[in-house]
Amino acid sequence: MILYNITVNVERDAESEWLQWMKSTHIPEVLSTGMFVEHKIFRIMHDSEDTGSNYSVQYFAKDMNHVMSYQHEFFDKHNAVVQQKFPKKLAIFMTLLEEV
Template identity: 45%
Template sequence: MVLYNVTIGIDIDVEEEWLNWMKSTHIPAVMDTGIFVEYKIFKVLSHEQEQSVSYSVQYFAHTVDKVVEYLDNHAPKLVEEHRARYKDKHVAFRTLLEEV
């Protein structure tokens, strides 16, 4: 199993709207690609700052090749939609992990 983790720091003033959009629009669009078999979303409790909060969005795939397929064929459009919607209100870091 492979985990594609996206950690997002989002400004508190848009947190609720962003979380609703992630759950209703963005994550379903990622899952509709057929690449990932499961996802989870967690709020990072140990890293709150005054003006932002962090979330970990975890997408699970069977192989690294499936994640590469996502990154090559689907991610550019979906990442751009997120970037355009939340311009200066977020930062994102991506990590690929393999279960051992």
């Protein structure tokens, strides 16, 4: 199992809208690609002096081939929508983890 983890810092003034949109629109669109078998979303709990909240959006894939297919076939389109909907409101980085 491969965990495709996306860590997002979202500015507080966009947080509520972003979270609702993620749950109702974006995550279902990512899952509809068939590349992932499960997802989870967590708010990262820590004291922060910055102006945003941090989330971990997790997608689980059967293998690395599914992750690579997602990145090649769907990532650019999905990322463009996120950036257009929330310009300058998000800082995002991705991590791949392998279950051992």
